Each structure stands twice: as structure tokens, then as C-alpha cells.
Amino acid sequence: MRQNNSVSREEKAKQIIARGEFSYNDDGTMTIRGYLVTGTSCECMDFNIRGVTCKHLIAYNMLKAEELQAINYMKLSQAHEFVKIYGEKTLDSLKAMGEVVEEHNHLIWL
Numbered sequence: 001m002r003q004n005n006s007v008s009r010e011e012k013a014k015q016i017i018a019r020g021e022f023s024y025n026d027d028g029t030m031t032i033r034g035y036l037v038t039g040t041s042c043e044c045m046d047f048n049i050r051g052v053t054c055k056h057l058i059a060y061n062m063l064k065a066e067e068l069q070a071i072n073y074m075k076l077s078q079a080h081e082f083v084k085i086y087g088e089k090t091l092d093s094l095k096a097m098g099e100v101v102e103e104h105n106h107l108i109w110l
């Protein structure tokens with residue numbers, strides 16, 4: 001049998017988002033279909049018993065990525081200037097998403 005679990009979980013995550021079955025909590029966590037989800041954990045069985053990246057975590061990461069893309073950040077060319085305004089975490093996330101490449105403190109926007 002082909003291993004296509006990750007594909008179907010992504011589809012389920014998209015459905016959760018499309019149905020609006022999530023809410024933001026004040027501490028940066030989310031409640032997704034009744035489960036408390038942080039960036040690294042979820043309360044559901046899939047995550048805690050089966051030890052897989054569950055659809056709730058996938059949905060969480062999709063929502064966070066969207067949130068980040070919604071920020072109308074200035075496309076500064078100097079990395080240290082960008083970090084001063086938006087923080088290192090934002091820059092790391094943008095790098096991870098393939099939005100920007102850093103070379104010798106110079107930012108190249110893709």
C-alpha cells in the first residue's frame with residue numbers, strides 16, 4: 001500500500017481551516033476542533049498515542065504561515081535592519097518558507 005497519510009492529513013487540515021474550526025488563544029496557542037495546539041504539540045490521540053504530526057498541527061502551521069505572509073513587511077536589503085523591526089524569528093520563518101535568502105547580511109527576496 002502506498003504511504004499517503006501525510007497527504008490526507010494535509011487535506012484534512014485544509015478542510016478544518018476552510019470550515020473555520022479553529023480559534024486563537026491569547027498566549028499564542030490555538031484551539032483547533034476542540035484540541036489545544038501549540039507550535040510543537042497537540043492534545044489529540046494522533047499526536048500523543050500514534051506520535052505523528054496530526055492534522056491539527058498541520059492546520060496550526062498553515063495558519064501561522066498565512067499570518068506571517070499577511071504581514072506587510074518591508075523588503076529591506078540589510079538583514080540587521082529587518083531583524084531590528086521584525087525580529088529574528090520572523091526572518092527565520094521567512095527563510096524557512098523560501099521567501100528570502102541571506103548572504104553576508106544582505107537579504108535577497110525571492
Ligand SMILES: [Zn+2]
Nearest residue numbers: 042044054056
Ligand atoms: Zn492533533
